[in-house]
Amino acid sequence: MIPFTGESLFYLITATGILMTTRQAPQTSLRALFNLLRYARGYRRNIVLAALCSVLNKLFDIAPEILIGIAIDVVVNQEKSFVASLGFVSAKSQIVVLAVLTFLIWFGESLFQYLYLILWRNLAQRLQSDMRQDAYDHVQKLDMSFFESKSTGTLVSIMNDDVNQLERFLDGGANEIIQTMVAVVAVGSVFFVLSPSVAVLAFTPVPVILWGAFYFLRKATPLYADVRDKVGALAGRLSNNIGGIATIKSFTAETRESEQLRAASERYVQANRKAIAVSSAFVPVIRMAVLAGFLFTFIVGGFKALNGDLNVGAYGVLVFLTQRLLWPLTRLAETVDLFERAMASTRRILDLIHTPVQVRDEGTERFPGPVRGDISIDQVSFTYPGSNAGVHGLNLDIRAGSTVAFVGATGSGKSTLIKLLLRFYQPGQGTIRIDGLDITTVTLKTLRENIGLVSQDVFLFEGSIRENIAYGRPGASDADVIAAAKTSESWEFIERLPDGLDTLVGERGVKLSGGQRQRLSLARALLKDPAILVLDEATSAVDNETEAAIQRSLAHISHGRTVIVIAHRLSTIVAADCIYVIEQGQVVEQGNHQHLIDRQGNYWSQWQVQTGHA
Template structure:
């Protein structure tokens, strides 16, 4: 399924994408002007030798009556010597400015692609969690990596080629009209056809290259998902099936490229015949005029050489347009990502006053997910500083939604959440999230060592502090038995560790952050009974000076909570202590009876 933010750009002109790119790159104006100037000067020097050849022919034929003689060079030898010196400086100038434009364009390409990738990544980090829940990570990686690289390839060579083709047409055209307006008209006759052909192929190729970018994103997504789920693939012996699905995605990419290549490849043969018509017109008509004496022989030589210099480079438009279309399709996707609205804005300027007590209050909070319509309604809860709130209920009842709202992964549709009396919307995201340590059911460990993962929330932590946090989370016992201890690599997503080990490291990481509020989203779900008991002991120790919000399915882990709230269909169905809820003989009591084996048959 294609990513909605990476929608097809067939209805948007590639030149509109170029306009958006130019607006984005306005900070690079000086570099662009300098690179463009060097490209123009280089092309003018590049054209000059053809003119000098015609002047040399004029010297050989007319000698003392040549064009060079009118400039003060009396003898033919002086004229040839002057032309030789001038040729040397023209070639040196051409080489110098070729070096300069290549340096400028390539450095600009590197700088712009780096900044685009960085801006896209930083913008993506600001997007709310719903964006990542509805968009493929493979597509996002393809946008930030492959699409940015496509733009870099165009800036490396395509931009210079487009500028130099334009300079060639203008400069050569001026020389033609000075020497012979008739020949100029004949030579320029194919150019409207060539330009029309270029735009025709551009319109045909644009949607095809947009489809190519979609397909490469789908392919990246497939590869990312399969490599991340390799254990599941192996356990279901689905290697062949997944290989065939990857082949289908790869073949779709090949087919999309084939259609684009078929269009771009047709450009050169068509344009070649138009170029031939212009060249033959100059060659024959100019030759007849030179034989008749109405056109200087040297001027005829200049026109013949410049006709080739004018028309043949236009065949390169096919490659340039190919680069341009690929780059603009990619640019559209990058800029679409950058234009994705930030729904949870970091507009708060306040910070929580120190010391943060951790008093939490949900007041008539309501929220609905746009995609599913699920959510919570009119929830009011108070968690006094230093107390423990446990949230229980069926899957999908809204427990995790409360945690996401507390961390401002989403903003509530109604109501207000306050910490220490301050609405969280008035706080900076940094101040809010630094006050909360999260231990999620889905533990994510970064590729690196155990030490690096534990210190993720507190990079300046000493080894002693790391060890103390690991001991509190009952993780030190297995860490010290590893051959490299804290220096042990965990592998991608912690693949080298067991689920229980990853969970304990996640808890230690949150403890090392030393936040006044600790959120445990089914933090003991992936551990055995012995480890769960150990974690419960550590939670009993650390809960005295922290506010703890726990989400749990195992009711045995929350019997000591100061307050238990049963969430049902997005509302608080009942609340109280463990003893109070058992006395009510309601939902909690029924679930307790099931889990402890005392349910009625």
């Protein structure tokens, strides 16, 4: 015999709920439900308690109909009633007993309703919060290639709207499943005890109702999947348009973008309309089945009572309980609607959580001492999926403390090399070593905390200047923040601001100029004090003053650290110890500025163009 534990009760309730709602549902919904239950194993105690309160509430809820029948029996039969057989002989004492029972039943129903509402809603809040957190934590581990193939709006929609959709189902739908199941079993049991023949007739519409629920569920599954896709596309468009509002305004494209948003919104409306049309048809169809069951009980039970084959009180119980038996099944329409929306959302959430991570943090090593910054790139190759772009068989040796530069046309592989160094991507072949240690054997935290990145596309977080500079070293003192700001030549403009370091930069730093944002990005990297500093096109989109400021900063910060500069402006790298010219993912020239000029090769040609001598 299998021991009946809390866990077995959890699975019993789960299995019964599945049978009630998804017995013939598409496999995708079943799979999503089982995956959700597997994810929620840690909440099984909460689920059991909430389900138990739902069961007890429903049992108390159907008890008043039974008391009404017993009351009728008391009035009609008095000393010969069912209550009299329990020792309460007088009709008045029987009424008092029924009144006390009524109070206790209503109290119990109210108590367990309060408890199941508290338990289910708290469970919904806890589960949705943890699921959103797990999704976000996993997204942070995913590779950069994932973000290049997914829109921000879609990801936000999954972690917000889809999680909220699941919460709405747990708030009400799960309780409806359990209480419908309890109503059918409990009321059906009473029916078969009082009159098996009437019970058979009363239960006749049940298969029709269940068939209708499953039929509409099958129809609704692809429709609600389409609804989730459309809302994700709509969220993506909203996110892109708000982020690109300056571009929209500059091209006076407000009307065009408004029309495109209206079209996306209309597609969402139409997808919902199709799903609503299917789910709304359920209640009218099932209502007639409920009517048939009620008429069977009303007519057949009435004839049996008139013939003396059925107690009048029992007939009253059957009539009142018929609707208790059948009418809750009509709410399967709403439950199915909530369930299918929730399962469509669950699939998207769990698919996101289970998206495989290509660049795994499997390293266990730490650098044995302070990182010097020696970098060795041995036969490294990497190509982006679906293209030949990338790097091919690169061999480089960068000495610790040196300043090196990479130049080349857009798409030649310069930034790809930096992404490989930071392990944003995994090389297809070859090895990258820092201080002789293979970077795949080092933890990602250890690797990246020793590399500072200043990119062309500066991202500042909404908050103060102080918070943005100290982002790489939370808790840094004001003295350290100011020192980093001075080294990056940011302090001069920060001092002129009314609130100084407490100045709010706005979303993505919109309140600052491009040059100011770039200098703060450099200060942020410097405060981190990395052994290796990477400037990826850091001066390509700034004014001459900012470029000169960054150049002066480099003269100070290059001492004692390895500096890697990717640049289009050759004037910014003339002092580099070594310059690598990259074409189509391979190094075609290397040397210092003068050496490359003397060779009159590719670098010399670019220099001639940029200095106006071509």
